[in-house]
Every structure is written in structure tokens, then in C-alpha cells.
Amino acid sequence: MRKKPGVWEGVDDGRRPSQGLLISVVDLQPGYVRVIFDVVDLIRRRPATWRQSTFVTFSNVSSGSLKRLSNKRATGLGLTVLGILGSTYPGKNDGPSRKRRASRA
Secondary structure (H helix, E strand, O other): OOOOOOOOOOOOOOOOOOEEEEEEEEEOOOOEEEEEEEEEEEEEOOOOEEEEEEEEEEEEEEHHHHHOOOHHHHHHHHHHHHHHHHHHOOHHHOOOOOOOOOOOO
């Protein structure tokens, strides 16, 4: 059987960053759920124990739409995740600057 692209197989090495993004789902009224995004801090490595650092945002959706995400909803949730990770990840992820240097006259 061939490995699917993007699917990790192997033994978990246990390494974790000092901060992460927790995405949780809680039932609301019948047929609806709330998707919650929290930034969490690692407080103990073994076993990994996390503490909420910052509540970021939430989205209320129908249970059916969460199970069958439209492209628009999947893109929105993905962009939310990337935006949160981009704003909370340490500054060393900035990479090369695209700002142009002032020209020398």
C-alpha cells in the first residue's frame, strides 16, 4: 500500500513547541456546534500538558456543514488557522524581508 501525500506515519518523537493552537468543537443546540480557537502554552512536556493562553475566536456552524465542508467554509477555517499561527509563532519565522531598501542617490 502506498503512502498518501501529507500523511505522516511513524513513531511520535514527543517533541512539542512551547506554544500551540487548540481547535475544539462543542455542541450547542441540536444540529449546531461551535468551533473554538485558543492559543495554548506548553506547561509540561511528559505527558504534554497545555494551558490556555489566549482565546482567539469562534465560529458557530451547523453540524452537517462541519461534516461536509464547502470549499468556501474549508478555505475560511484554513485561513483562520494560518492567520492565528502566523501571528502567534515566534518572530524567527519571519524569513527574508521583501521590503525594498531605499535606493541610494
